[in-house]
Amino acid sequence: MRAEAWTGWVGPFRPDARPRTRLPATGDAVAPRAGADEGSEAQAAGEAEMMPCSLHVYRYRRGGAGIGAVVGAYDPGLPEDDLVAQADEALERATFMCYAVAQADDFVEDELCFVPCGDHCEILSIHTNGWRRHHGDHRRSLVEILSDLAAAVACGRLRLFDGEEIAVEAGAGDELLHMAIDEPRALARARRAVDARLAAEGLDPALRRTTLLPISEAVTNLLLHGGGSGELTLRRLPDRVRAVVSDRGPGLNFLNWIEPPDVSGQASMGYGFKIITENLDVVGLHTQPDGTTLLLDRIV
């Protein structure tokens, strides 16, 4: 992966545009909690209003279709010509490119990744909105998180779906199991129920273990960051078993990264999604301000 300072941006990605006062993003209406950003430059500067960190994914298709939003809304102020040029280059070179839009003091404002995916290019961005990790915090940086996401997309392990696509994918195949999830104790129940179904589908114990772990992570995310309730469905497709984990929470907005410890008494480390993408064959993601759906595929 190549990362370098990109100084050519204008518009919303302009390096001196920190912090944004408006982002058409997941969690748009949520203001940071008092005390949540100790150590952040923006707080030190006395900024009265800051937006959460935000993930955007845009999809570029050649042939005049242009760029559309997959995660988050499309910002009409984006420097589309620049995005198209970089996306074209990523497609031509068949390699994914990452750029850190940094301040003079190396504070990363935006991290952008252009990931070629066959006939289109996914453009992933985390805008930090001036937030920094707590000093001495053991959580991962947003850049690490985005880089992992981009690498997973580049390797074909993570697929990003818009609303129409996810509706089709989440309903594919035959239903094996369906559970409502609404409390932490449901985690153990869900693991046992899924394990029994996976065994019935012929998965050996080792494969079941490496399948259960990421499913447990996804259900945990639902409980912690997805509004506290949702659904887990296990489905059988011709070549795979698919867990569908869905919630109606605020979407992937990284508030868990910048907020103080929550119901579990600990801040999120940011490792759950890493476990999910590294332990399954394919992961699908759809996230918007009205909910998130994950498809967790184990090819059998």
Add this chain to the structure above:
Amino acid sequence: MLQTSTVPGPAPTIFLAGEMDLDCADSLRTAVAGAARGAQTVTLDFSGVEFIDSSGTGIFVRLCLDLKSQGVPVVARNLTAPVHGVFEMLRVRELVGEDVLPVA
């Protein structure tokens, strides 16, 4: 569900058994807080842990860092294969230090 049992003393050992996930925070924190009071060192024995995820790992990391900041050394021992696998995947040794997780 996580079960804990403690051999008390100036260097108590807390035996962990079962599953370490989001649901284990209270029981683990309570067990460690009770055992660590006035202790010279605390040992966490993972030999009975069958499952751990990033939430269970995060709770363990937080407890270790809290105890160390209070001057109480912590040692983790007898990691089972599932625990070892997740700790390696998440590079937990880099977070808590080799004094907690000695290199085998």
